[in-house]
Amino acid sequence: MKLRTSFFNMGLLKQDFKQHGWISLAYFVALIFIIPMNLLMIATNPKHHLYDSPYLSELIYVEFGLLVIFVIGASIATGMFIFRYLHVKESADAIHSLPVLRRELYFTHVISGLIMLCVPTWLTAIVTWIVYQLVPMSSRLSSSELFATIGVISLMSAVIYIFTVGVSMITGQFVAQGALTVILLFLPTGLMALIGYHLSLLLFGFSSTYLEANGLSYWSPLVRIAMIQEQSFDTSEVILYCILAIVFLVAGYLLYKARHIETATDTISFKLLKPIFRYGVTFCMMLVGGAYFVTFQQEVHGWLYFGYAVGAIGGYFVAEMVLQKTWRVFELRLVKGFLIYTIVIIVLVIGLNSDILGYETRVPELEQIEGAYYGSPYGLNEKLRNDQKAFENDPAFVESIRELHEKITTDQPKASEGGTESEESYTHAFIAYKLKSGGVLVRQYTVSTEAIEEQLRPIYESKIYKDDYYALDQLDIPADRMSIESAEYVLQKSVVLSDPLEIEEFQQLLKEDIYALRYDEMADSRKELANVSLLLSNDERSFFRIGRHYRGVEQWLEQKGYLSTIQITPEEVAYIEVARVTNQSNQWIHPEEIFGKVYSLDQRYEIESQIIRLEDQEDIAQALQLYGGYSGQEMYYVMFTTIKGKEFYGSFREKQLPAFMSNYF
Incomplete structure (x- = not known):
């Protein structure tokens, strides 16, 4: 009885349902329309492509994007509204003046929110199961599959909700709580992706793609729940999120105990967290600013540093305006703080550029290598995830990869800054070693193909590489x-x-x-x-x-x-049209734009002279023999029109131009 009195209060629970029960009702109605109602619509339409599908992964995910939005939205909204009294001074004073312990307030509110989220979810599961038993469909839904999926959705909803509750303790503003919750839930994936991208720009050989392939999306509950359709949860993930829910629950309670009532309406409730917020926003905005400018300026590093400066300045002072709730923040104390931050970042960037740790030049010795891999980051990650052999220990193959790596680190034949090279002129070389020490060394380079052709040849021509690359x-x-x-x-x-x-x-x-x-x-x-x-x-x-x-x-x-x-023959082609594109920006262009088959809103290219039209069978035969695909950044494009009026497109590489081209360009 004492435990029930200390941790739970029935009166508070009833009050929560009176005030915020509408969230649970609205959530239930949304789920009913998204899942069982969709199922009914499929069941009454025999022509629907999912009519005979036995797979829940297809049926429950028909409106999966909408389902994810409502699950995340309801979880965050519940956490925000139930603890909204913390952000209103009058309400905070009134609630905390009651003869109720804080732990009783906290756990009762948390439990009421979990009930509001879980009851609609499981009621929807039951309704879905009943509907599936009644509708005249040829296949039957597995109960275990249904309830396992609903269980995972309930778990993720609980994690997001409890995290939202924790965020309500560190801020005194209702709107700020919602914004901070979304940002912090996405932060692990977003921040690591940004850091990885910038390290790939500053450190020659760093692979941000490998970081992404190695499960970066799993670091954010928001991203992970959106990926259930592609990758189901395993037992270890369920255990991990259960642990996270408990950690968030305990952390929220400790923060609630330490929180001062008078911090209601403050952006950040704890003094200790204010500099973390200030410099965290500054750092993130600096990375976003750098990424923005360097992406649109084709990875020219001058623009990268300009983006750092703009992003850091904007982020630092905007964060201070949010904290102080005024735009009058330009004072000497803050300028000094920004200068200290700037010095730290400059030292860090100089350290990365000068490679003081020897990251860019490190090539393991043969006796240190247990196995080697050459291919793609996603290919390596898939092999490791499926417990397949990823690292080859064939001496000749390992030596070839190591020679390539040594050539790249010695000469550093980078692709030109500004991205003006054609697709064939550079190579994305991904190299990974399994070391005898137990570690894995990974490097990725975008380098001039011509400079490393001699080292690429034995790798590409090896049986090991072809077995893997061509499956x-x-x-x-x-x-x-x-x-x-x-x-x-x-x-x-x-x-x-x-x-x-x-x-x-x-x-x-x-x-x-x-x-x-x-x-x-x-x-x-x-x-x-x-x-x-x-x-x-x-x-x-x-x-x-x-x-x-x-x-x-x-x-x-x-x-x-x-x-x-x-095979298409020259006799089947009525004519071809060829155009040479000049002054092209580094944006993707479809040949249909060039040949006027679709209207281009953005004129990103110029055509030299007129588009030539050829009907000679010898010219057409040459074109059919030499044309290739298109990446959208070629110089010569060709359109084939068959005698039946069908059209298809291609391009010519400068090293493989038909002989007739010299007569026109």
């Missing part, structure tokens, strides 16, 4: 069906094969051709001959491209009579 293990799995389609989907030219012997023969030839590719052939930017889709015996799909140098496959297709079916 050749998929070719060892028997396939039930194979579709070979023209590289230009608009033409709708394809061949479908179901003969197991033919498919197996093709798979073997494709693997042999890929193993035989040389570095120069792998780097060929011309349009592929065709695309292949394999429906594997394990019900998975695998996709491959047939490049211009896949000689065995091309010969096999010709012998079988399939090549003429999928």
